[in-house]
Amino acid sequence: MKSEQSEVDISVVASKERIRLITEGKLPWELCQQMMRLEEKDEDRFLKYMEVLQERVPWKEKILCRMTEKLYVVRKDDGSRIVKCICGQEYGDYRINWKLSCRIRVRRSKEEWREVMSMEEVIPNPNLVESREYYCPGCFTRQGVEVVPVGYPAIFEILPDIDLVYRMHDKPLEDESPDWFQDKTADLTSKWAKEV
Amino acid sequence: MDWRTKFDSLKSRIEARNRIITETGHYWGIDKFALLDEDPVKFNRFNARLISAVMAAREIGKYVAASPAATGMGELVFGLLTVEGDCMAASTGLVGHSATMPVVLESFCELGYDVNPGTKHGDIWECNDPYYGAPHAADCFTWVPIIYKGTLVGWGGGVNHIGEVGGMVPGAVPPIAPNVFVEGYDYTVTRSGENDTFYPWWEDAWKRRTRAGEMNILDNKMRFAGCGMIRDRVLEICEEFGVEYTIQCMYEILEWERATMEKRLQKWVMPGKYKVPFLQPVKYKGKLGMLIPEANKNWLLHWPLVFTLGNGRATYDFSGASNQDWHHYNMYMGGLRFGINLAWYPVFLIGENMHTANIYLMDFIRPPGSVANPTNPFVGTPSSAVMGCRNGQGAMMRALSKALWGRGYVEETFVFEASDYNMYGMSGTFSNGVPWGMSNFSLVGAQHSGARAFMDGGVCDASGQNPETDYGESEDWETIEPPLLNIIRGVTTDYCVHGKYRGGIGYTLAFMVNEPGQFFQVNDSCSMNAEVTTHCIGPSGSYPGQGHAQVYIKKTNMPELIKKGEYPGSFREIKQWIKDGKLTCEEYIINQGEAPPRQLEHGDIYCILAHSVEGWGDPVDRDLYRIEEDLNFDYISPEIAKRIYSAEVVTSDGIYEIEPEATAKARQEILKEREKNSVSAIEWWKEEREKILKKEVGDEEVHVLFEQAIANEKWGNYFREFWGLDKDYSF
Numbered sequence: 001m002k003s004e005q006s007e008v009d010i011s012v013v014a015s016k017e018r019i020r021l022i023t024e025g026k027l028p029w030e031l032c033q034q035m036m037r038l039e040e041k042d043e044d045r046f047l048k049y050m051e052v053l054q055e056r057v058p059w060k061e062k063i064l065c066r067m068t069e070k071l072y073v074v075r076k077d078d079g080s081r082i083v084k085c086i087c088g089q090e091y092g093d094y095r096i097n098w099k100l101s102c103r104i105r106v107r108r109s110k111e112e113w114r115e116v117m118s119m120e121e122v123i124p125n126p127n128l129v130e131s132r133e134y135y136c137p138g139c140f141t142r143q144g145v146e147v148v149p150v151g152y153p154a155i156f157e158i159l160p161d162i163d164l165v166y167r168m169h170d171k172p173l174e175d176e177s178p179d180w181f182q183d184k185t186a187d188l189t190s191k192w193a194k195e196v
Numbered sequence: 197m198d199w200r201t202k203f204d205s206l207k208s209r210i211e212a213r214n215r216i217i218t219e220t221g222h223y224w225g226i227d228k229f230a231l232l233d234e235d236p237v238k239f240n241r242f243n244a245r246l247i248s249a250v251m252a253a254r255e256i257g258k259y260v261a262a263s264p265a266a267t268g269m270g271e272l273v274f275g276l277l278t279v280e281g282d283c284m285a286a287s288t289g290l291v292g293h294s295a296t297m298p299v300v301l302e303s304f305c306e307l308g309y310d311v312n313p314g315t316k317h318g319d320i321w322e323c324n325d326p327y328y329g330a331p332h333a334a335d336c337f338t339w340v341p342i343i344y345k346g347t348l349v350g351w352g353g354g355v356n357h358i359g360e361v362g363g364m365v366p367g368a369v370p371p372i373a374p375n376v377f378v379e380g381y382d383y384t385v386t387r388s389g390e391n392d393t394f395y396p397w398w399e400d401a402w403k404r405r406t407r408a409g410e411m412n413i414l415d416n417k418m419r420f421a422g423c424g425m426i427r428d429r430v431l432e433i434c435e436e437f438g439v440e441y442t443i444q445c446m447y448e449i450l451e452w453e454r455a456t457m458e459k460r461l462q463k464w465v466m467p468g469k470y471k472v473p474f475l476q477p478v479k480y481k482g483k484l485g486m487l488i489p490e491a492n493k494n495w496l497l498h499w500p501l502v503f504t505l506g507n508g509r510a511t512y513d514f515s516g517a518s519n520q521d522w523h524h525y526n527m528y529m530g531g532l533r534f535g536i537n538l539a540w541y542p543v544f545l546i547g548e549n550m551h552t553a554n555i556y557l558m559d560f561i562r563p564p565g566s567v568a569n570p571t572n573p574f575v576g577t578p579s580s581a582v583m584g585c586r587n588g589q590g591a592m593m594r595a596l597s598k599a600l601w602g603r604g605y606v607e608e609t610f611v612f613e614a615s616d617y618n619m620y621g622m623s624g625t626f627s628n629g630v631p632w633g634m635s636n637f638s639l640v641g642a643q644h645s646g647a648r649a650f651m652d653g654g655v656c657d658a659s660g661q662n663p664e665t666d667y668g669e670s671e672d673w674e675t676i677e678p679p680l681l682n683i684i685r686g687v688t689t690d691y692c693v694h695g696k697y698r699g700g701i702g703y704t705l706a707f708m709v710n711e712p713g714q715f716f717q718v719n720d721s722c723s724m725n726a727e728v729t730t731h732c733i734g735p736s737g738s739y740p741g742q743g744h745a746q747v748y749i750k751k752t753n754m755p756e757l758i759k760k761g762e763y764p765g766s767f768r769e770i771k772q773w774i775k776d777g778k779l780t781c782e783e784y785i786i787n788q789g790e791a792p793p794r795q796l797e798h799g800d801i802y803c804i805l806a807h808s809v810e811g812w813g814d815p816v817d818r819d820l821y822r823i824e825e826d827l828n829f830d831y832i833s834p835e836i837a838k839r840i841y842s843a844e845v846v847t848s849d850g851i852y853e854i855e856p857e858a859t860a861k862a863r864q865e866i867l868k869e870r871e872k873n874s875v876s877a878i879e880w881w882k883e884e885r886e887k888i889l890k891k892e893v894g895d896e897e898v899h900v901l902f903e904q905a906i907a908n909e910k911w912g913n914y915f916r917e918f919w920g921l922d923k924d925y926s927f
Binding site: 019022023024025027029032035036039041043045046048049050065066068069070099100101102103104105106115116117118119121122123124125126127128129131132133134135139140141142143144145146147148149150151152153154155156157158159160161164165168181183185186189190192193194195196 | 462463464466467468469470471473475477496506507546547598601602603604605606607608649650651688690691692693694696697702727728729732733734735736737738739740742743744745747786788805807808812813814815816817819832836839840867868870871873874875876877878880881882884885887888892893894895897898901902914915917918919920921
């Protein structure tokens with residue numbers, strides 16, 4: 001039950017440079033495996049990771065956490081926390097499903113799926129599901145995809161508990177509040193409902 | 197009160213354990229490691245003895261069996277359980293199955309069998325009934341009491357997956373089994389022998405109730421042999437260390453492991469709420485007809501797992517899951533815990549002990565009467581284990597991967613398709629009139645992994661159920677499926693999900709049917725996701741995984757071709773040969789997902805296209821050198837490189853290369869097309885809402901999915917709020 005941490009130097013194996021390289025998909029596999037084999041992970045990883053991410057974006061707002069490959073939650077000067085794309089496009093309050101700030105392409109036929117799927121024999125049944133591709137309105141990166149029945153709510157993939165993670169690292173955010181860990185998507189859809 | 201209190205039954209003892217854990221947060225209230233602190237060397241020596249006992253049980257026990265799964269793939273696990281049934285040390289092998297041992301032991305205690313009829317040294321106990329905690333009928337659990345001078349010290353347990361369960365549809369996991377009366381030989385909590393000897397009628401039941409009796413008897417003897425070995429080693433350990441020390445130390449180890457996992461859960465994952473729903477189609481319509489009319493329909497089952505992580509605890513919320521019904525996808529707790537541990541072990545368990553203490557960090561919301569918590573004791577269960585995998589392992593690994601990635605542990609992102617085993621069941625009658633039946637689950641042994649956040653998915657690099665295994669030996673499997681001559685085993689070009697990092701390349705098995713005798717049929721089970729994708733979400737802009745298919749090519753000239761020494765080397769070559777007229781056939785049938793029994797004859801070809809797993813990120817961000825590698829390994833074709841990745845491909849001395857400038861230009865065009873072909877979110881929302889209001893959502897099973905999900909108060913409110921519908925709206 002108690003095994004000793006193998007003799008590795010965590011400060012090297014999980015250095016900020018290696019975190020940067022693995023984040024960019026450039027760390028050699030052997031060194032990735034070294035990171036995997038760490039029995040006790042470097043406890044300040046999250047803070048180092050945020051620094052690495054911050055250095056990769058062309059804007060200055062502080063990154064609070066990461067949502068997808070190119071989407072981040074950042075804190076604005078006015079105290080709001082919003083989702084922002086690496087391209088600079090801002091999506092609004094992170095507690096509202098960011099997909100509802102995207103451009104959306106729906107595919108509802110096998111013909112349309114053939115453009116994105118390469119194995120003919122296993123293309124889905126359009127009578128059961130549709131696919132939704134969520135594009136950034138700024139750079140048109142495909143930020144997300146979901147394959148669901150028509151009428152299924154857009155899936156809010158992650159609602160991070162940002163206050164909790166910073167408190168765990170002994171760096172509590174000055175504006176922490178239980179309200180930051182609330183799904184506010186309905187605030188937007190209720191507004192939209194008034195238009196129909 | 198502690199474990200030394202005299203309890204009148206094991207049920208009372210379990211209740212006390214649960215109460216004390218709830219009150220103190222510690223296993224049996226242990227907040228200090230007295231034995232560890234007193235003599236750490238002795239403590240660790242003790243633990244090493246226990247681990248070696250369970251490992252030896254597996255390594256030696258498996259040679260009692262005869263099935264290729266046990267001897268070749270090592271599809272079994274042994275564990276040492278505490279008096280209450282917690283597994284405190286399990287062997288390698290089918291690690292997830294050790295998590296079901298406590299569920300079955302709890303049933304044993306709940307039924308009061310420790311009191312009446314009671315148990316004694318030499319007893320052998322068995323259960324494979326999902327209602328009482330087994331993952332499904334194929335996962336047979338054997339256990340024996342360990343009693344030292346009148347004191348119950350714990351239990352030695354073993355599980356393996358047998359090859360044939362005796363259902364209406366043959367094999368290990370029947371793809372059609374609407375109720376427990378046709379799903380195979382389920383035995384409840386049963387004493388199968390005394391004095392280390394099986395009752396003669398127990399062995400006879402295997403012969404009469406399953407199609408592979410001799411094989412199943414040997415598997416049973418294997419399980420008992422391992423259990424007996426564990427028992428005898430622990431009795432020796434009691435003699436050396438003392439019985440009080442033995443029991444207390446086992447509890448301290450469990451508490452240590454529980455606390456370690458709690459710490460890792462706190463420190464490694466991004467706390468938050470993760471939605472990881474998936475759909476499970478079930479196709480019975482037209483197959484059962486007058487025979488079982490209540491099951492003559494199709495379903496699109498909704499598994500809307502919401503996974504909440506925070507403060508060292510994990511909550512699994514199944515609110516909105518489809519109703520239980522007459523199909524084989526009803527999931528009990530044993531199936532779920534089995535699946536959960538398949539994901540937990542590789543992520544959070546890094547020490548020496550394989551254990552089940554993580555259950556004390558989890559909370560469950562399982563609506564009664566749903567597929568996630570059946571209340572009808574007769575609904576079918578063969579895929580209880582499979583749904584446990586898809587939720588506990590597949591969906592949860594996707595959530596955990598994102599949670600680890602979000603916290604910065606990028607190297608830990610890892611997903612694969614937990615349940616896509618592509619197990620196929622068979623039965624037949626040889627030309628001499630001898631009937632037979634079996635299943636082959638070699639594809640369980642080496643699955644493909646999805647893309648990680650920093651690299652492509654692997655090919656045949658993962659096994660969810662048994663981290664140590666591989667496919668086993670093809671020749672071994674052929675001995676139990678004589679009519680199937682294996683002609684193709686290999687990856688299939690273009691069978692992958694694309695992204696910045698692509699998923700693993702899908703695999704194909706193909707067979708020619710060779711002199712099957714009087715009759716031969718094959719069915720395909722555990723091949724999920726017919727006509728949908730493996731999960732609903734693709735990560736960071738990739739698509740979700742694509743499912744399975746079987747291809748049946750009837751009445752071919754393959755026997756003649758083989759006589760000339762020719763046979764195809766890949767699925768693509770099969771298709772090309774048919775196109776060229778070299779391979780002739782009368783019928784070419786494609787079936788997605790699970791397949792009902794289909795009769796095959798000499799010369800027919802049976803192909804299994806065994807799934808692909810999701811990628812990561814947007815395909816237009818894929819590095820060109822990765823595309824070139826895929827082209828030159830024949831993982832993807834030039835056509836797909838162009839269509840999916842906008843890659844301008846050229847060849848130079850037979851080597852594929854990509855023109856960077858032309859590709860960059862083509863990718864810019866793709867982005868413009870995206871702008872042209874997309875709408876704003878509010879436009880999409882209005883159009884989709886209109887479809888909901890008009891109930892234009894697809895086939896009947898989709899309507900049923902929404903009716904049932906919306907009837908759940910929590911999911912119904914979520915749905916109504918999303919679409920801005922009245923509080924009294926129902927579908």
